[in-house]
Amino acid sequence: MNATEAGTVDLLAKLNVASKFGPAGQLVGFVTREEYKNVASALYSDGFVTCSDLCAVDYLTYPERKLPTGIDQERFEIVVNLLDVAGRRRVRLRVQVPGVPPSIDSLFDIYPGVEAMEREGFDMFGIIFDGHPDLTRILMPEDWEGHPLRKDYAVGSVPVQFKEAGVRPGDEIHTGQNRQARLELASDAASTKGQGTVDRILGRIGRKSKASSPKASSPKASSPKETGSE
Amino acid sequence: MTDTEPSALVDVVTWGTSEGAQEMLPRTRTASDEATREYGAVPEQQGSVLRLPEGTILDPDDFSMETIGEETMIINMGPQHPTTHGVLRLMLELDGETVLRTKPIIGYLHTGMEKTAETLSYLQGGTNVTRMDYLSPLANELAFALATEALMGVEMPPRATWIRMLMVELNRLSSHLTWMATNGMDLAATSMMIYGFRERERILRFFEKTTGVRMNHNFIRPGGVAADLPPGWEEDVLVILDSVLSTLDDFDQLFTGQPIFRERTEGVGIIDAETALSLSATGPILRAAGVPWDLRRSMPYLAYDQIEFDVVVGTIGDTFDRYAVRMGELRESVRIVRQIVERMPQGDYRAADKKVTPPPRGRIDESMEALIHHFKIFTGGFAVPEGEVYVAVESPRGELGCYLISDGTAKPYRMHTRAPSFVNLQTLPPLLRGALIADAVAIVSSVDPVMGEVDR
Numbered sequence: 284m285n286a287t288e289a290g291t292v293d294l295l296a297k298l299n300v301a302s303k304f305g306p307a308g309q310l311v312g313f314v315t316r317e318e319y320k321n322v323a324s325a326l327y328s329d330g331f332v333t334c335s336d337l338c339a340v341d342y343l344t345y346p347e348r349k350l351p352t353g354i355d356q357e358r359f360e361i362v363v364n365l366l367d368v369a370g371r372r373r374v375r376l377r378v379q380v381p382g383v384p385p386s387i388d389s390l391f392d393i394y395p396g397v398e399a400m401e402r403e404g405f406d407m408f409g410i411i412f413d414g415h416p417d418l419t420r421i422l423m424p425e426d427w428e429g430h431p432l433r434k435d436y437a438v439g440s441v442p443v444q445f446k447e448a449g450v451r452p453g454d455e456i457h458t459g460q461n462r463q464a465r466l467e468l469a470s471d472a473a474s475t476k477g478q479g480t481v482d483r484i485l486g487r488i489g490r491k492s493k494a495s496s497p498k499a500s501s502p503k504a505s506s507p508k509e510t511g512s513e
Numbered sequence: 514m515t516d517t518e519p520s521a522l523v524d525v526v527t528w529g530t531s532e533g534a535q536e537m538l539p540r541t542r543t544a545s546d547e548a549t550r551e552y553g554a555v556p557e558q559q560g561s562v563l564r565l566p567e568g569t570i571l572d573p574d575d576f577s578m579e580t581i582g583e584e585t586m587i588i589n590m591g592p593q594h595p596t597t598h599g600v601l602r603l604m605l606e607l608d609g610e611t612v613l614r615t616k617p618i619i620g621y622l623h624t625g626m627e628k629t630a631e632t633l634s635y636l637q638g639g640t641n642v643t644r645m646d647y648l649s650p651l652a653n654e655l656a657f658a659l660a661t662e663a664l665m666g667v668e669m670p671p672r673a674t675w676i677r678m679l680m681v682e683l684n685r686l687s688s689h690l691t692w693m694a695t696n697g698m699d700l701a702a703t704s705m706m707i708y709g710f711r712e713r714e715r716i717l718r719f720f721e722k723t724t725g726v727r728m729n730h731n732f733i734r735p736g737g738v739a740a741d742l743p744p745g746w747e748e749d750v751l752v753i754l755d756s757v758l759s760t761l762d763d764f765d766q767l768f769t770g771q772p773i774f775r776e777r778t779e780g781v782g783i784i785d786a787e788t789a790l791s792l793s794a795t796g797p798i799l800r801a802a803g804v805p806w807d808l809r810r811s812m813p814y815l816a817y818d819q820i821e822f823d824v825v826v827g828t829i830g831d832t833f834d835r836y837a838v839r840m841g842e843l844r845e846s847v848r849i850v851r852q853i854v855e856r857m858p859q860g861d862y863r864a865a866d867k868k869v870t871p872p873p874r875g876r877i878d879e880s881m882e883a884l885i886h887h888f889k890i891f892t893g894g895f896a897v898p899e900g901e902v903y904v905a906v907e908s909p910r911g912e913l914g915c916y917l918i919s920d921g922t923a924k925p926y927r928m929h930t931r932a933p934s935f936v937n938l939q940t941l942p943p944l945l946r947g948a949l950i951a952d953a954v955a956i957v958s959s960v961d962p963v964m965g966e967v968d969r
Contacts, residue, residue: 306902307663333790336903336914336931345920349899362916364903364931368790368804371811375903396793399939407627419535422620422968432628 291374294329298322300376301351311375313354319378320388323363327393331365331374334394338362339380339404343434358382359410363390386411407432537587537604537616585613590953592621598695599964603941603957610949615942619935622968630928634894635661638925639731642915645930646966647728648691651677651684652908653930653966654733656915659814660904661735664897664919667869671816672860673737678815679853680723680732681906682846683750686757687716688909689839689846692961693764696836699958700777705767712760715753722749736870737863747854754847761843769840778833782944782956785830792943793936796911797838798960802830808907819856822849832952835959842909868895894923903931910934910961932966 288310295302300322301313314322340360342348350356357379365374380387389412390397401412402421409430412418420427429436591602600621606614630641642657643650655677662669690713697705717727722743724730732739743749768774784794786802799806807824809817825841827834863870871890872883897919905914914931937960944956 306666306900307904309902311901333793335793335795335905335912336916336929338916338929338931340918340927340929345926348920362901362903362929364914364916368806368811373812373903394793395791396936396939399935403935420620421535422623424620425535431625438628438632 288372291329291372294325295322295374298325301353303351305375309373309375311377313351314376314378315354316378316380316387319361319376320390320393322376323365323390323393326365326374330367330370331372333366333368334363334390334397334400335366335373336362336364337390337397337400337404339408339410339432341408341432341434343382354379359385359408361387361404361410380410384411385409386413388412389414391415406430409433535618537606537614539587584608592618598958598962601938601957601962601964601967603945603953605945605950605953607950610951612945612948612950612953615945617938617941619938619964619967622964624969626969627928627930630925632924634923635735635897635925636891636894638928639734640729642928642930643729643731644965645932645969646908646910646913646934646963648963649681649684649688649909650729651680651733652906652913654731655681655815656904656906656908656913656930657917657928658733658735659906660902660915660917661897663902663904664900664917665735665866665869666898667736667864667866669737669864670861671858673862673864674815675853675857676738676742676862677733678817678820679742679750679850679857680720680738681815682849682853683716683719683753685846685909686843686850687713687720689843690716690757692839692909693768693843696955696958697768699954700774702767702774705764708760708763708767712757715756719746719749719753722746736866737861741862742857747857750850750854754850757843758847761840761847764840768836775833777952777955778836778959779831780829781832781952782948782959783829783831784940784944788943789830789940792939794911794940796907796909796933796937797835797842798830798937798940799911800825801827801834801838803828808905808912812905814904814906820849820852832955832959839961896921896923897925905931908933910963910966911937930966930969932969934962934964935967935969938962938967 291310292302295312298318298321300318303311303313305311312322338361340362341358342356342360343358346356346358348356359380359382361376361378361380363376363378365376367373378387385408387410389401391401391412391414398416399421401415402418404410405412405415405418406420406423407430419425423431586607588605588607589602590605592600594601602618602621604616604618605612626641626645630638633641638657638661639654642653645653658677690709692709694706694709694713697703697709720730721727723746724732724739730739784798784802786799786804789799789802790804795806803826805824805826808814809822810824822845823841825838825845827838867886869890871887872880876883877887899919899921901916901918903914903916905912907913911933912931913933916927916929916931917925918927920926940960941957944960945953948956
């Protein structure tokens with residue numbers, strides 16, 4: 284801790300903000316939602332004229348994180364990184380925001396640069412920033428439902444169909460080889476004008492009808508049996 | 514802790530927002546607080562979003578919304594426009610050829626990389642972040658690796674630090690050269706495209722030799738770098754530097770002293786230091802406005818405090834200043850790389866910490882334990898102690914930050930990237946206010962947005 288950081292610690296203490304030094308000696312202040320804007324305003328007056336970053340965090344599945352005594356953990360957190368260009372110092376504010384209602388004051392009046400960042404916080408986490416001039420989705424499409432970076436929003440996946448993944452009853456006709464068989468059948472059927480079509484289909488997919496015809500057991504028809512569809 | 518009912522949450526989330534209106538609306542339908550952002554509250558500073566003085570209460574009558582007359586037109590520039598550097602869509606309100614209001618609309622390249630990062634281990638994370646700013650992938654990897662190492666408290670051997678610095682500075686050269694090329698293209702100096710990309714190609718070839726790929730390297734990893742520099746790298750780098758320096762002299766002839774270029778850039782798109790700071794702008798935009806803020810100098814990381822270089826600043830913050838700052842930074846980077854080549858220390862290129870560093874390739878063939886160790890690191894990953902950290906580096910576009918939260922497992926609980934292009938785009942409305950459409954192309958180019966990093 285150097286002299287400039289000591290000044291920031293004193294200021295935070297005067298504002299009743301619990302502070303600590305995190306990894307790499309970074310100064311972190313824990314602000315209540317009510318005092319958030321006042322503290323930011325005081326820090327602005329103290330020289331932190333730039334808000335270099337603002338982001339939200341959803342602690343839904345990790346509520347047991349370490350917080351100073353007196354700070355009640357809530358579902359969301361807003362993390363603000365303020366920067367003093369002249370004094371070459373940074374301070375990070377962490378604000379607890381409840382899950383219902385997920386609202387917090389906007390810093391737009393103090394730091395106009397948070398405009399896009401707060402919109403991202405709304406878009407990705409559904410956090411309402413009171414006083415933001417244009418709180419709309421910024422990265423997702425306008426008609427998107429849900430807030431993707433929340434922990435209860437699934438990552439999303441596409442089912443993969445493996446060739447040997449096993450076939451459910453009734454699925455035989457949809458496998459690729461059977462499709463080929465059906466195409467061949469269609470051309471056969473066109474040439475033989477539809478005689479015994481049902482038997483031939485059943486034969487190609489490896490089944491026999493009760494009254495099996497000799498054509499169904501031809502060598503050509505037996506090839507789909509290798510897929511093991513039964 | 515958990516939400517009560519989904520329906521109640523939906524009510525809360527949709528309350529007070531206008532999810533349907535991402536686009537710029539006509540003046541008559543623009544709310545007064547949003548107009549503050551788009552016009553500026555003080556008539557003389559219209560278009561800037563400077564903070565209101567203490568105690569000022571907004572009155573909609575304060576805005577001279579009707580001064581322009583009714584013959585304004587809202588048009589789209591982009592998302593498919595050759596000069597918007599990717600899928601950037603600008604909605605411009607025009608009075609004749611003059612731009613009045615601007616609204617950047619982004620998200621066309623959004624791929625949810627911050628969500629993806631939560632499913633990847635710390636070693637895999639590099640492959641994810643390197644795809645954000647595709648013109649300076651190594652800066653992304655550096656921020657991510659430094660953040661992980663800050664959480665773990667891993668000490669870097671000097672050679673790893675200096676290799677990282679070499680690669681990042683070469684990447685700054687290639688990134689700025691690409692900007693020179695595309696900027697020339699935007700201003701109809703098409704031969705610049707060839708010269709810029711030719712020099713960039715030399716650097717990418719060196720990257721390919723060192724890392725195996727031209728872009729998206731995943732070379733800078735938590736715990737060091739992926740490989741040592743190839744034999745004879747000093748020769749390669751010095752050849753590149755000489756070539757770049759002589760090309761920069763060509764650029765000076767083609768651009769700096771060229772009357773048409775100066776006419777198109779001088780006094781166009783001015784932003785002052787106060788506005789730039791309040792809009793959180795960083796990088797060449799902020800330095801062109803006269804603020805000597807460069808993280809390499811102001812808050813040194815790696816070994817930049819042992820290297821001599823100058824921070825290049827502009828005076829009035831117009832488009833020409835932003836060009837000149839990048840030009841100066843190219844020369845400074847050449848100077849930095851020369852010092853790195855001279856002073857590259859010997860030693861290991863990875864940390865000695867067995868927790869993060871896989872065993873050398875040779876030992877895997879002869880030792881079962883080494884094989885298991887290698888397997889454990891690359892399949893399960895390594896656990897990172899609980900905590901949260903914000904690490905910022907100076908990318909070619911400005912402050913590139915990585916906010917990393919670990920819950921003690923092998924995957925980040927949350928990874929947020931503070932992308933400089935994303936924040937710098939906010940300077941477009943004040944920059945474009947009052948400019949001509951033809952100048953808009955030059956101004957957008959001078960902000961140097963990389964959409965991969967804007968949308969992430």
